[in-house]
Amino acid sequence: DVKVTQSSRYLVKRTGEKVFLECVQDMDHENMFWYRQDPGLGLRLIYFSYDVKMKEKGDIPEGYSVSREKKERFSLILESASTNQTSMYLCASLGQGRGLNQPQHFGDGTRLSIL
């Protein structure tokens, strides 16, 4: 079974801080994704990565960056945290070239509060 692990379940940070959210998967998947989830808006894609050191912007990349130095790890970085980045953040992974009907596998999420 695929395991996607997010380093923190709950995180509280202050405005202006640089925040790192970490995600690790154990299935050698090429693709990894970061979403944020807000009530009434569903999940929105922030960034994704299809290989080590490769990244693509999703639908809402502003205020975020990512890092993929190793295949199993995908980090989301809030360069200067703001209160409107208070949200639930979900990481997912997916194997390459397995067809459009393969599901993404999700971690349990990090609930981030920016004070």
Place this chain on the structure above:
Amino acid sequence: AQSVTQLGSHVSVSEGALVLLRCNYSSSVPPYLFWYVQYPNQGLQLLLKYTSAATLVKGINGFEAEFKKSETSFHLTKPSAHMSDAAEYFCAVSDPGSFGNEKLTFGTGTRLTIIP
């Protein structure tokens, strides 16, 4: 671009009653569709997926969904609701990416409440 519409942000049903959660999609190509469930304080778990092999798809926990191309719908049903079904449900459509990766576009979710 793909899009997904889930009608009803909140649905309440009595225990033992039929569950019907609605999902409509827009897609310019044959879609690949998914239903995910999210229990409180957890990530998303796959319920079922449409793979074009059959229009009626059976998933986990007694859920099923029917793909209707003419209605561009993929509604989720369960004949008899159980208290443990209380959760948030997301419909998603797969969007072909430039590099063979598959982005998902999600609906806004439906929170299902079960009335004892």
